[in-house]
Amino acid sequence: MLGLVQRAESNRFAEDLRRATAAMRSAEALLVAAGAGMGVDSGLPDFRGQAGFWRAYPALKRLGVSFEEMAQPGWFWDDPSLAWGFYGHRLDLYRRTDPHEGFARLLDLGKSKPEGYFVFTSNVDGQFQKAGFAEERIVECHGSIHHLQCVAPCSEAIWDAATTTVAVDEAACRAQEPLPHCSRCGRLARPNILMFGDWGWVGNRADEQRSRLETWLKQLAQKSARLVIVELGAGEAIPTVRYTCERIAQRFQATLIRINPRDASVPAGHVGLAMGAAEGVRRTAGDRS
Numbered sequence: 001m002l003g004l005v006q007r008a009e010s011n012r013f014a015e016d017l018r019r020a021t022a023a024m025r026s027a028e029a030l031l032v033a034a035g036a037g038m039g040v041d042s043g044l045p046d047f048r049g050q051a052g053f054w055r056a057y058p059a060l061k062r063l064g065v066s067f068e069e070m071a072q073p074g075w076f077w078d079d080p081s082l083a084w085g086f087y088g089h090r091l092d093l094y095r096r097t098d099p100h101e102g103f104a105r106l107l108d109l110g111k112s113k114p115e116g117y118f119v120f121t122s123n124v125d126g127q128f129q130k131a132g133f134a135e136e137r138i139v140e141c142h143g144s145i146h147h148l149q150c151v152a153p154c155s156e157a158i159w160d161a162a163t164t165t166v167a168v169d170e171a172a173c174r175a176q177e178p179l180p181h182c183s184r185c186g187r188l189a190r191p192n193i194l195m196f197g198d199w200g201w202v203g204n205r206a207d208e209q210r211s212r213l214e215t216w217l218k219q220l221a222q223k224s225a226r227l228v229i230v231e232l233g234a235g236e237a238i239p240t241v242r243y244t245c246e247r248i249a250q251r252f253q254a255t256l257i258r259i260n261p262r263d264a265s266v267p268a269g270h271v272g273l274a275m276g277a278a279e280g281v282r283r284t285a286g287d288r289s
Contacts, residue, residue: 115219256268
């Protein structure tokens with residue numbers, strides 16, 4: 001009996017894989033959507049659950065601070081050294097990390113489509129830009145660690161962090177002076193990232209990105225272009241990416257391919273593949289030409 005069940009599951013997986021590959025091949029436009037799981041195969045830490053977060057930041061384990069607690073803007077007011085210790089370390093880590101091969105395969109696939117590609121991601125790491133995806137074709141719905149804003153904020157100004165460096169004592173997760181500051185008012189600067197309970201996030205950059213995506217989607221609809229959505233590593237804990245993909249799929253009659261080792265369930269008519277991002281791209285997008 002167990003053997004029959006295993007064979008049935010194997011056959012179902014093979015059929016799902018075939019459907020995903022066929023949809024990606026026949027699509028005229030590609031929307032790549034990504035959550036935190038996309039970066040795991042590049043070697044970035046997995047913040048899923050306290051164990052993974054504290055493994056990456058033992059100093060915060062000693063303080064008993066979870067990721068959800070640390071990713072709040074109040075630290076920039078109450079303990080700027082700790083706040084920038086956490087975000088300064090991440091800024092340096094993301095700068096040093098090379099995107100895995102799956103990024104390049106998706107970029108090749110997107111460029112091959114007659115109507116091109118777009119990216120929608122909750123990741124703040126800038127990995128898509130580093131992999132060569134066009135800046136004007138990326139939506140970072142939670143902002144970017146590679147851009148800064150005033151902590152107040154004193155204005156809606158957002159500026160590039162390319163010249164910003166933060167010296168961090170990793171053992172203590174504390175940044176050393178001087179910390180980044182706002183050139184307009186002199187207050188502390190912070191990453192332009194949407195944090196938990198964040199009323200001070202300046203979201204105009206993300207709004208402009210969303211506007212460009214919406215324009216592209218409407219153009220596809222006018223042409224009746226076949227759109228495929230490839231969603232990678234977007235979990236259910238913070239479901240922004242998943243909900244967005246499902247809404248777009250329904251609105252534009254697109255095929256959704258959800259690649260996720262733990263949370264691969266999809267609405268009826270779509271495809272879920274229980275595997276990691278890099279493997280999922282390799283097995284559905286094929287080899288690079």
